[in-house]
Amino acid sequence: MPRVLQQHNAAFRYDETLQPDGTMLPGWESLLAYINGLDTDQRARRERDIIRQMRANGLAYHNDNSITDSGRPWTLDLVPMLFDRSSWDTLTQGLTQRARLKQALYQDIYGEQRLLKEGTLPSPMLYSHHGYLRDLVSSESGEPNTNLLPMVTCDISRSPAGEWLVVNDICQYPAGLGYALENRLVLSRVLPRIFKQYRVRRIVTYFRHLQRFIQGNDTQPARCVLLSYPPSHPHYFEFAWLAKYLGYPLVETADLTVRDSRVYIKTITGLQAIDVIVRLLDDTEIDPLTIGNKSSQGVPGIVEAARRGGVRVLNPIGTGVLDNPALNSVLPQICQSLLGEPLLLQSPATYWLGDAVQKEQVFSRADELLFKHTGSHSQLLDPQLLSESEKTQLHEKINLTPHCYVAQERTDRSVAPGLQNTEFVQKQITIRTFLVSNGSSFESMPGGLCLPDNISDAGTPAAEGQPGSKDVWVLSNEPILEDTLLSAHLDAANYGQTDDDLPSRIAESVFWLGRNSERLESTLRLLRCILQLLVDDNRPLQASLSSPAMGCLLKSLTAATGTPPGFLGRGGKKRLTQPDRELISLLQDSSRIGSLSNSLQQWQLNASAISDRLSADQLRVFTRLSDLQSALGSLQLNPDLCSDAIALNQTLEILDELQLVTSASTGLEHENVTHSEDWLFTMLGRRIERAHQISVTVNTAMAVDQNNPRVLESLLRLFDSVMTYRSRYRSGLDNRLVLQLLLLDEINPRSLAYQFKCIHELIDALPGRRTAGNLDPISRLAVAGLSRVRLADPETLLNQDRDARQNLHKFLKVLQQLPASMADAVTGQYFTHTEKRQELGHFRVPPTGLLTAVDNDESGVSH
Amino acid sequence: MKLSVRHRTHYRYSVAASQSLNQICLIPRDTTTQRCLQAAVVVTPAPNSIDRRVDQYGNSLATFNLNSAHKECDIIVTSLVDTLDTPARLPASAPVDTNVSLLKDLHDQDALMARDCLLSSPSIPMDYSVDPIIAELPIGETPVLEYATMLMNHIYTTFTYESGFSTLVTPLTDIIAARKGVCQDFAHLAIAVLRRQNVPVRYVSGYLETLPPPGEKKLQGADASHAWYAVYSANNGWHDFDPTNNKQPDAQYITTAWGRDYADVVPIKGVVYGGGAHRLTVEVDVNRTEAPPILVENN
Incomplete structure (x- = not known):
């Protein structure tokens, strides 16, 4: 695409496919030529391939609504984002420096606090950020903190001048890592020839370094768990993926308990100590006792256990403070002070409103800038999109707590081509990059998660939850070693979970998975027999309904599904002659316990609770079940079902397939699961x-x-x-x-x-x-x-x-x-x-002056 | 003056609690006007260990877990504290703007805390709720310590002490509307008023020695814990003010801990599994003594 055309747009954007002289980069040229050479059908087939594989990877147990809510990059673009080796290496230097800087900053904030004392880091900038956890600051300040920061993640986008800028720091846990992994696995299968020919650098190195870091210097294999939000969380899917890939169990806070500064996992044989927790949740969700979050989530006592060395938490608790966007306004000075180096990667110009001079300048041209609360995860506020009253509100809020706000210059992000419904489109892109500690410095994942976004003229940043993503390919000139984490498990230093005991919660989930799948099969068989009998019987409807065989089946249906009165109790006689409504309810009413639809739902719930333990084939079965459930739910069944041969046959078709899929699942249980x-x-x-x-x-x-x-x-x-x-x-x-x-x-x-x-x-x-x-x-x-x-x-x-x-x-x-x-x-x-998960009773004792005040007038003192 | 403190907290659960984790902030700290000579924590049933640490503000914390089923929990903290009288006259201080700009150049622990104490804190958000009080008593060019005294007097004379009026979550707007409250409310009120006008101010928790009416014997367990505020003057550090009694704390006061507000120095916080409903009783005794109390620690 010639650059001249671009300049007709309101804003100029850097084109990722072009070299400075206006010619197309070689990698891009052949990639686009290859895709151009595919006809519409071939493109469509590859796009379907991607969707099929991503679904098979395990989204089946989210119903369609939750997928749209999830913020998950639902689609993967067939066209990856490309980097040639040298430009990636340059970028990596900047990213690595940023990771080292964030680590040094973390160590200073929760250690000596030199930056604070010398004034390089303005104290209100730090103090006003909710990620600054005072409980973790050592009182004997001056003691150096040597904790490392294993995982640093940041979002970058490219300015019109071609400069990469860091637009977001993510230092608590590497959100999106599971998606990046999945994208790579899927796209390398859909474009195998190109992938091989381009010698795309492998991202497995990242995970290997992470495993090494987790293992640390222990000679015994470290007992490690991934601590995540429950399955209802939109990112649970990627956590389950990660856990499976890394080979560590995925646990929830309810699985863990703290006893005298050690953290234990509750298993079917009792409590088992763990050494390392990779936490995939926010600081505020980890320990209600110390961090004082109002929600009763978390594992009480974990902070104290970590403080006393009873467990290693990765990333360390308190790292949320590093995500404060206000830091960007003083980062060059901080970099100089901590590393003695000039900052390599800039951010869009950022103004901290806690500084009176900067605030005044920002207010004089507020509409040109974007605003953000330093503690919010949400996107930047664009005053041009706010009503007058919303603007006034924002202004007031900033004046009350100016330290909590930043303003940022708009930057027009670069564009890269993508494919959407087989047609080429230009998208603005942001790339999430992942860095991992190798002990002394950091390694960047050669690749990442590219988040494409529709082009907007306002220079606004990417909106959250865009349902698209791209893989990121770093092209290499060298031969690529085939590598997979699976071989790591054959190493002597095996971090496997073979001798780990089954967590009680998982045991309970699989037990119920078994019960519910059996219940589902039995309901299915009964309903199929009944409908089949109705279809096959040539006698008038009432004659076939009053036959003993039908009566036996209908009554058994009520008894076996546990849905009285139905055909057995009160009104049963009448229902036996007009069974239509009851049958429809037992087919479709997902809110009725015992119905087919409800059993399907229950089964999927059980499956999602253990999704990190399911095999790929099992996941495919669940995907298919989810489809069939939607098909069942959307059937139009009328109260004359029993005499409507077409509706009966349509229903039977779905039931037949359900039967087949559940049998497949049963088979897999026997054959594929140890x-x-x-x-x-x-x-x-x-x-x-x-x-x-x-x-x-x-x-x-x-x-x-x-x-x-x-x-x-x-x-x-x-x-x-x-x-x-x-x-x-x-x-x-x-x-x-x-x-x-x-x-x-x-x-x-x-x-x-x-x-x-x-x-x-x-x-x-x-x-x-x-x-x-x-x-x-x-x-x-x-x-x-x-x-x-x-x-x-x-x-x-x-x-x-x-x-x-x-x-x-x-x-x-x-x-x-x-x-x-x-x-x-x-x-x-x-x-x-172990104790059943119970409500956490929080108690706080007020000064007793509130409870038992002594009104002692004679002493002249009342308090 | 030597004061001994015995602070007993007792929980009784309706059903057995299987586990509880606790953190207590009840051991008096050292200050420029007091020394904690001895302190002991006794918990029944006995935990495996009681771990002590010092928080970022220099307060003493103790943590312990109870890992087996228990239907009650008894926590007794005893201490012996030597207190000094503070000088009766307040030193000279600067008006707000000068005070804040002087603070900018100070980087010691006191000054760092003072800067933290200019911002909103967990229980005291920065908002408009105290603006009516500021309208009654604007700071203008008044030196900060002088203003802190005026505010103490203003709260003492225009608010009524009423125990049981408020709870831990009563907002300041309700306190102001009713002009009623207890020591913690008055401290929080003063802190909000001062911070809104850019004066560094912190929350102090502690005890106060009470004397029985002449000729009567002092009641056991009838003393109470107490709370007040302290203001930072860039010229000469932190100074305490007790709006509940309109008095600058003296040798009758014992400081336990300080923080930005109550939430930083909660006397006992914990998490309990099971236990059902719980009943809480608290007894406090503060006595003049020369002999230290009998101290038998758990371990």
């Missing part, structure tokens, strides 16, 4: 739930009609045992044989006996139970279930007389209760063995 403790808990959840489903369903069905062959056939179909029955007995449907197969046959994986056999084995394999003669509540229940089915006498249960029928009913009734008791016992022993 049979470790989390697998045990998932399986236990499944078996317990299935035992419950079988006993409830058979009991309900037998109450309808014991001998009707259609009822028996439906039962076999529900438990996927038709083929087994045929191959085993080669006879017509016999009530006794059916019940034998479904209840007492230990070889049929769908039988009740089989479930109790498995439960018994699983419970035996759980941690802490291998001691002989140990019959605690869990084991007792397991033995009770198994012996009950083993000792059952088929004659007295399965015969056709009344006594046998009553015996069967009692037998099933007892077995129906067992699974719930087992679930309670497992919960009691493994999930809540």
Whole structure:
């Protein structure tokens, strides 16, 4: 694109693709030529590829609404941002210096405070920033602080003059790191040829340095966790990614507890000490005891533990103070003072309004500038976009606390080409760069997260939450060594988590994942059988509804989903003749516990809580489930569903696919997951739930009609045992044989006996139970279930007389209760063995003058 | 004068608390007019350790965890403090603008704190709520220490002490509207008024010796903790003022700690798991003595 054209715009912007002489940079030329050579279909296919891969990487368990709220760069541009080697190396020098400077500044602020004493750092600039944590300042000021700052992150953009400027410092944790990683993995797969040909430098080095830093000088592998916000947080996805890639467990504050200056993770076998916490949350969210945040988040005592050397927190707590944009107004002097070097990378000219002279000058041309509160994460305020009253408000706020505000010159950011719906577009860009400590200095990640933005003439900065991103490629002239973090795990210094115990919260989540997936499958089968019967039956609707088989299925549906009254309780008779509304509700009403839609939701919630532990294939399954859930939700179902063949078939189509996907998921559980403790808990959840489903369903069905062959056939179909029955007995449907197969046959994986056999084995394999003669509540229940089915006498249960029928009913009734008791016992022993997460009761004692004031007039003093 | 202090705080929980983490700021610090000769902290049930440290303002803090189930917690802090009388006459000080510009050139710990004490703080945001009081008593060209005395007198004469009127979260606008409050409210009020007019001012927590009516025996546990404010004069440092009693603190006053406001020097803060509802009782005794109190520390 010729530069002449650009200059017609209101503002001039640097074009990333051009050299100073106006010719296109070689890397860009061939990249754009390659994409130009693709026809629309080929481009569209690659764009779809990107979307498919990113979804498969695990967004499935956010519903569509939360994706738009998340601020996540939802799309990845097919066109990366390119750097040639020499310009990247120059930029890196500036970035590395900035990281060293931030580290030195951190050490000074929480150590000697030389800058404060010599006046280079104006004290109100520091004191008024909410990131300055006075609790972390040593009283014996003068003691040097030698803590390192492992991860420094900053956003840069290029001025019209071609100079890179730092527009944002992010020193608490490297937000966006997970996205940068994902972008790289996806784009290198979508453009493999170009990626190879360009010898793009690998970003894995960053993660390797980070692992080394975490390991430190310990000879033992450091026990490290990534501490993040809960899954509802918009950035949780990238944290889960990071955790999986680095090979450390992802935990939430509720997983940790502090005992006498050590930090522990609560696991199924008790408390386990940890050495390093990589925190992926703000200073204010870490420790409610010390930092005094009003929200009761955080792990009380962590600051004190870190202070006493009981745990290393990375980045150290208190680093939020380094993000203060006002620092930019004095950074050249600070750099001179701390490093003895001139500052290499500038920022857009920044004025601190705590300085009376600067404030006056800023107010004289306020509309030309942009404003920001020093403590806010949000974007800069543009007075040109504010109403008069909003401007007055801003003015007043600044006058009250001028120290908390900065003004900044507008800069027009550079532009780079991108692809949007197969068409080329120009976007203004900002690049998030990541630096990691190597002990003595810093290494920059060769790459980063590029945030493109629609071109705006006002010179305003990037808006938060733009749903786009680009990968950043640094081209190299040298051969690239193929490298992956996975090999790091084969090293002797293995930081793996193999011997880590399962956190209780995770164990509980996978247990419920198992239960809910089984519940989901059972609901699905029932609904499919019912709808299929309606489609297949050629008789008039009322005739088919009043058939015993249908009655059995509908009543079982109510019993198995636990949604009374439904077809069993009050009004059940009427609903049996007009089941449409109830069926629609059980299909689509996500707010009704037990409905198909609700079970799908629950399952996804459980899955998202453990997303860092799921395999890529499992994540793909969840993506598909999420799609199917939306499809189910958007079906238009009318109250004449049962007689509407088209609607029935449409619904069946979705249910069929759901069935297929859930079966795939079950298969993956067996084949792709190592049979470790989390697998045990998932399986236990499944078996317990299935035992419950079988006993409830058979009991309900037998109450309808014991001998009707259609009822028996439906039962076999529900438990996927038709083929087994045929191959085993080669006879017509016999009530006794059916019940034998479904209840007492230990070889049929769908039988009740089989479930109790498995439960018994699983419970035996759980941690802490291998001691002989140990019959605690869990084991007792397991033995009770198994012996009950083993000792059952088929004659007295399965015969056709009344006594046998009553015996069967009692037998099933007892077995129906067992699974719930087992679930309670497992919960009691493994999930809540440490204290259950409870409300933190904050108490603060006022001066007692408020509570027990003494009114002592005689002394002449009242206080 | 030697004063002994015994400060007992007792929590009783309705159900057992499984764990609690606590930080106490109740050990008197050293100042130019007092020396803390001895101090001990006794906690029941006994924690594994009671860790002491000094915060950035030089206050003494102690932290401890209780890691097993407990239904009550008893914290007793005893100390022996030697206090001096302050000179009756206030030294000369400068008007606001001169005071602030003199401060700009000072970089010692006192001056750094003074600069911190010009800004808004956790419990005292910078806003318009105290402007009515400033209208009643504007600072103008009055030297800062002189103004601090006038403000102390103004609060004492136009506000009524009423215990139980306010809570920890009662905003200053309510205190001003009702013209009522307790020592902490008066200290916070004065701090807000002074800071809004660019005078460095801090919050001081401590104790006050009370004397029984003539002929009566002093009641056990009837003393109380107390709070006041101190103003920084760039010429001669920090000076204390007690608006609750309209008096410059003397040898009857014991300073425990100082900070920008109450939130910096909360006597006891903690986090407890479980425990249900809790009942809190506090007893304070301040007595003249020559003999130190009996001190038996946990460890």
